[in-house]
């Protein structure tokens with residue numbers, strides 16, 4: 001009978017001080033660490049000299065990574081499958097659970113949360129997520145673009161703060177422009193927009209924008225950037241982005 005397990009460990013935005021105590025414990029207790037190389041490198045300080053097996057994989061091999069993690073756990077190893085930010089938010093948690101359900105043998109899988117990019121970026125900007133917000137990924141690799149458009153339309157028409165993950169990639173430069181157009185069609189005014197690149201890790205940078213000026217910041221927006229589009233009440237105050245929640249001062 002195997003005693004292995006897979007812990008899907010959220011490593012947060014990048015800097016080790018954002019790791020939770022539970023994540024550190026899971027990494028300390030595991031025999032094998034598997035993950036996309038950027039995330040494994042970010043926790044390298046916890047791995048050096050500990051005699052753990054470490055496997056870094058390339059982007060885009062997620063199914064193989066989960067199947068490998070499952071097969072090693074079934075041999076009796078404690079496996080830490082590391083996933084940036086929160087593993088349950090566009091991360092590895094769902095896929096790992098799906099893969100665990102494929103086999104006949106029961107495989108224990110635990111999900112260890114991490115600070116997601118939205119939380120890390122919001123803290124850098126101020127308090128833009130104080131009211132209802134929608135989180136939408138602009139990546140159409142795993143989601144049809146028509147569905148992404150439908151969700152942008154719905155969130156904007158409900159005056160929600162909108163957090164855009166995966167706002168831009170080298171092969172999909174026009175998606176952000178289309179997203180801006182859809183949002184503009186649903187609202188009046190020019191909401192505040194905050195941009196954070198590499199939130200909570202080395203190289204963190206912030207830009208202040210508005211919806212109408214957002215496309216002037218394309219040089220800043222890449223796959224390490226998070227875009228937060230405010231609602232009709234969001235404003236900037238002394239460099240901080242605030243979405244008020246209704247308190248009367």
Ligand SMILES: C[S@@+](CC[C@H](N)C(=O)[O-])C[C@H]1O[C@@H](n2cnc3c(N)ncnc32)[C@H](O)[C@@H]1O
Nearest residue numbers: 013085086091116117165166198199223225226
């Ligand atoms: C596939 S999603 C993974 C999200 C991750 N699971 C999380 O909870 O943050 C990748 C996208 O998250 C955003 N992202 C992740 N880490 C970030 C960071 N440190 N700063 C800004 N954006 C980040 C970027 O928009 C990036 O394209």
